[in-house]
Amino acid sequence: GQSLEQPSEVTAVEGAIVQINCTYQTSGFYGLSWYQQHDGGAPTFLSYNALDGLEETGRFSSFLSRSDSYGYLLLQELQMKDSASYFCAGRPGNTGKLIFGQGTTLQVKP
Amino acid sequence: NAGVTQTPKFQVLKTGQSMTLQCAQDMNHNSMYWYRQDPGMGLRLIYYSASEGTTDKGEVPNGYNVSRLNKREFSLRLESAAPSQTSVYFCASSEAAYEQYFGPGTRLTVT
Numbered sequence: 266g267q268s269l270e271q272p273s274e275v276t277a278v279e280g281a282i283v284q285i286n287c288t289y290q291t292s293g294f295y296g297l298s299w300y301q302q303h304d305g306g307a308p309t310f311l312s313y314n315a316l317d318g319l320e321e322t323g324r325f326s327s328f329l330s331r332s333d334s335y336g337y338l339l340l341q342e343l344q345m346k347d348s349a350s351y352f353c354a355g356r357p358g359n360t361g362k363l364i365f366g367q368g369t370t371l372q373v374k375p
Numbered sequence: 376n377a378g379v380t381q382t383p384k385f386q387v388l389k390t391g392q393s394m395t396l397q398c399a400q401d402m403n404h405n406s407m408y409w410y411r412q413d414p415g416m417g418l419r420l421i422y423y424s425a426s427e428g429t430t431d432k433g434e435v436p437n438g439y440n441v442s443r444l445n446k447r448e449f450s451l452r453l454e455s456a457a458p459s460q461t462s463v464y465f466c467a468s469s470e471a472a473y474e475q476y477f478g479p480g481t482r483l484t485v486t
Contacts, residue, residue: 273415296473298473298474305412305463305480306479306480307379307465307477307478307479307480308418308465308475308477309477310474310475310476313473313474315473352417352418354418354473356472356473360472361406361423361425361472362408362420362423362431362433362472363420363472363473363475364420364434365410365417365418365419366417367415367416367417368415368416368417
């Protein structure tokens with residue numbers, strides 16, 4: 266089957282670092298994307314890992330290990346505005362579609 | 376640029392009614408997608424179109440039809456709405472599947 270597993274909720278304090286994990290079960294999986302969604306609005310693209318390793322974009326980093334079927338999103342110097350839902354998404358095979366995880370709700374506290 | 380636009384923003388239907396959700400993008404993307412999102416759930420792909428003139432089923436296509444009218448527009452039709460189709464519907468477009476641009480969503484309630 267093709268599914269991605271994420272924790273449903275994570276809580277952290279302002280200024281801290283938080284890691285949101287994503288594990289998946291699928292074959293022929295092409296890369297892992299991460300999206301952010303505020304209050305049920307339009308999801309926005311954050312990052313993509315095509316290959317193993319770490320990708321850094323400002324305060325956000327994303328990691329992928331294809332051999333472990335595992336990835337994570339790392340958010341540093343947390344701000345209140347980072348409170349949102351975060352989704353990992355994978356591309357099954359060489360297709361033009363994405364399968365999304367169920368999302369992790371991040372609550373940042375003062 | 377408006378990006379991805381969707382109409383309507385909100386809609387209430389009675390069971391058995393039909394309606395079409397409209398989506399348009401001005402980014403000249405080849406691929407377009409329709410998703411539904413239920414409370415506490417991720418986005419589930421209904422249909423997608425890799426290019427003008429082509430459409431493919433996603434994870435949850437039953438009860439829906441789509442039309443890729445031209446490169447800009449991709450519509451989603453509910454022929455006979457059911458309460459199970461109460462959801463938020465998002466349209467998206469992309470050049471690369473991993474980086475999709477989403478519209479603001481249509482909040483649909485079927486009573």
